[in-house]
Amino acid sequence: MIDIDNVVAGYSAEIDILRGMTLQAQGAEIVTLLGPNGCGKSTLLKTIAGYLLPRSGRITLRGEDVSQIPVHRKIRHCGLGFVPQTDNVFSALTIRENLQVGGHYLPKAECARRMDELCALYPVLARKMDARAASMSGGERQILALARALMPRPGILLLDEPSAGLSPKVLHEVFDAIVHVRNQERVTILMVEQNAMEALRISDRAYVLSMGAVALTGEAGALMRDEKVRELYLGDRAH
Ligand SMILES: Nc1ncnc2c1ncn2[C@@H]1O[C@H](COP(=O)(O)OP(=O)(O)OP(=O)(O)O)[C@@H](O)[C@H]1O
Ligand SMILES: [Mg+2]
Structure with missing residues (x-):
């Protein structure tokens, strides 16, 4: 609340x-x-x-x-x-490292489990785990920013313009992911x-x-x- x-x-x-x-x-x-x-x-x-x-x-x-x-x-x-409007992923880090930063407070095993869970949910991340975030498209980056924020299983999520700069098709993919967070993770x-x-x-x-x-x-x-x-x-x- x-x-x-x-x-x-x-x-x-x-x-x-x-x-x-x-x-x-x-x-x-x-x-x-x-x-x-x-x-x-x-x-x-x-x-x-x-x-x-x-x-x-x-x-x-x-x-x-x-x-x-x-x-x-x-x-x-x-x-x-919290997913801020700008600089919402660490470009120089890999996707795996970005997720680890999000799960920084979690015990190691829980962090790994949560990462697997989010990768199953967002296959685009699973395919590129060891690529740098800098190499991702705008839409992929928004999904990574969302997944990073979801790592510690927050009850409240603040998103600042998650669809900024995205084409209509990719916008719908990002919005579908957000709806899924509401419906499945409550x-x-x-x-x-x-x-x-x-x-x-x-x-x-x-x-x-x-x-x-x-x-x-x-x-x-x-x-x-x-x-x-x-x-x-x-x-x-x-x-
Ligand atoms: N770090 C900052 N230091 C000083 N003033 C700031 C700072 N960030 C924003 N402002 C000022 O606060 C006001 C509101 O900015 P804010 O970023 O909250 O707007 P916004 O509604 O998010 O706009 P946008 O749709 O362009 O993102 C603006 O006048 C802006 O210049
Ligand atoms: Mg703003």
């Missing part, structure tokens, strides 16, 4: 980027965050993960107030997986996306953000059908 209550945060003392952000996600659901460039979507994920600490407001994960816990403790302590997923319509198709609910706060929220299907939402926020690309 993710409960963000009236969170204010920013990078410098004078400027607030998140200006009273309030949202929730719980159980096995995909919640998508939409909104224009610069409105604070990545900042919100970074604040939930603990790269930034809120100035005020509360972040509760799985029932525990973790507002002031920094990232290095939070990822392990809260069962949190993970609560908070996902930032620019491909709004495609993202809403696989989401349960969504929030539209504007200038560091929630402008509107609703069930994904209802938002997709809402003419005004389509026109104002989604560029009406659904036809």
